[in-house]
Amino acid sequence: MSSDADAPVDAGAASVEDLRAQVQALQEDVSDLREATDDDGQKSMTIIATKGTLDMAYPPLILASTAAAFGWDVVVFHTFWGLDILHEEKSKNLKLSAVGNPSMPMPNAVAALPFMDSVATSMMEKKIQENGTATVEELIETSLDMGVDLQACQMTIELMGYDEAEFYDGVTTGVGAATALQHMADADVQLMI
Amino acid sequence: MSTYEPTETLDVKGLSCPMPVVKTRGAVDDLESGEILRVVATDSGSMSDLKGWADATDGVSMLEQEEAEEDGDAVFRHFIQKE
Numbered sequence: 001m002s003s004d005a006d007a008p009v010d011a012g013a014a015s016v017e018d019l020r021a022q023v024q025a026l027q028e029d030v031s032d033l034r035e036a037t038d039d040d041g042q043k044s045m046t047i048i049a050t051k052g053t054l055d056m057a058y059p060p061l062i063l064a065s066t067a068a069a070f071g072w073d074v075v076v077f078h079t080f081w082g083l084d085i086l087h088e089e090k091s092k093n094l095k096l097s098a099v100g101n102p103s104m105p106m107p108n109a110v111a112a113l114p115f116m117d118s119v120a121t122s123m124m125e126k127k128i129q130e131n132g133t134a135t136v137e138e139l140i141e142t143s144l145d146m147g148v149d150l151q152a153c154q155m156t157i158e159l160m161g162y163d164e165a166e167f168y169d170g171v172t173t174g175v176g177a178a179t180a181l182q183h184m185a186d187a188d189v190q191l192m193i
Numbered sequence: 194m195s196t197y198e199p200t201e202t203l204d205v206k207g208l209s210c211p212m213p214v215v216k217t218r219g220a221v222d223d224l225e226s227g228e229i230l231r232v233v234a235t236d237s238g239s240m241s242d243l244k245g246w247a248d249a250t251d252g253v254s255m256l257e258q259e260e261a262e263e264d265g266d267a268v269f270r271h272f273i274q275k276e
Contacts, residue, residue, distance in 0.1 A: 041251075066211040069218035070249055132207040132236075142215055 044073040045189040052081030054094040061139035068146035077180040079153035144170040199231035213239040224275040232271040
């Protein structure tokens with residue numbers, strides 16, 4: 001902004017020309033701003049899913065499918081162990097860790113026994129079934145049906161030695177941090193789980 | 194008992210969060226404008242969740258919510274109209 005804008009207005013013809021030009025420049029600025037902030041009111045959410053245990057698979061999928069029910073544009077970017085949620089075979093065998101979990105009704109020394117993760121997982125799976133809570137597989141299928149973009153980080157696919165064909169049909173592969181950031185920058189809600 | 198006459202009924206008894214909301218979305222999408230969907234749930238959280246969903250979603254309105262008993266179980270009925 002030039003300092004001319006603060007100067008007293010001169011009634012001369014040249015000043016009127018200046019003012020006219022300034023008004024036009026301002027109008028163009030306002031028009032650009034309006035265009036940049038104009039959206040259709042649709043909300044958007046990006047979740048970064050980094051964990052691959054049974055309990056940590058649920059929050060991103062529940063929030064994603066519910067947001068899709070609200071008509072939001074949703075991306076869940078899965079990286080590191082979060083990839084296991086999208087891995088067709090591994091997603092059906094996600095485990096719950098009994099160690100370091102204060103909610104488990106057993107001391108850590110017992111929880112560390114070799115079979116305890118399987119016991120804890122079976123207990124949780126039984127509770128999920130009894131409660132009528134959807135399985136991870138059902139939530140993935142539902143999310144995909146509702147248009148949630150489930151993305152698998154390409155770098156970690158290669159790091160973990162997975163094959164793209166091992167993921168659920170409809171999962172987006174060939175994406176990286178830049179793609180995730182691009183969506184996050186425009187999102188109303190960003191979560192790292 | 195509600196006085197609303199539903200066009201369709203969605204039974205989500207036995208299902209818990211987020212399925213009542215997610216399935217309601219799908220059922221509402223299949224309605225014509227003005228039609229009413231009755232959702233029957235056993236999830237007590239559906240009272241708050243479906244109200245919140247209807248309030249935040251364009252093109253639908255929550256007409257009525259009621260708690261009742263079916264075969265000895267508490268059920269939650271929701272009447273949602275597509276605008």
